[in-house]
Amino acid sequence: MDDDVRLTAWVRGRVQGVGFRWWVRSRALELGLTGSASNLVDGRVEVIAEGPRKACELLLELLRGGTTPGRVTGVSDRWTEPRGGLQGFAER
Known part of the structure; x- marks a missing residue:
């Protein structure tokens, strides 16, 4: 089954301003997917995505895949139940 989930990922490296x-x-x-990508004060980017688990898993693979702008040195992730209420995908 491909139930909806919420992925929160924290991406480290040279990921701001690129x-x-x-x-x-x-x-x-x-x-x-719906959600957001936000710069954090410590230099990381926080990615929140909600939608089908397979789509979220693919996004996480892309974040770790080495074809992103800048340079990713690590990604931490957390999986939870979706909260809903998100529309579109925002850059913050």
Whole structure:
């Protein structure tokens, strides 16, 4: 079964000021996900995505895959139940 989930991923590396959030937004929308990509004060980007588990898993693979803008040195993730209420995919 491909139930909806909520993925929260924290991406480390050179990921701010290089078009990373825009890239994440584009990939997420292609996968039909809702959520956001936000810069954190410590230099990481927080990605929140809700939708089918397989689509979220693919987004996580893309975040770790080495074809992102900038340079990703690590990704931590957390899986939870979807909260809903998200529309589109925002860059913050």
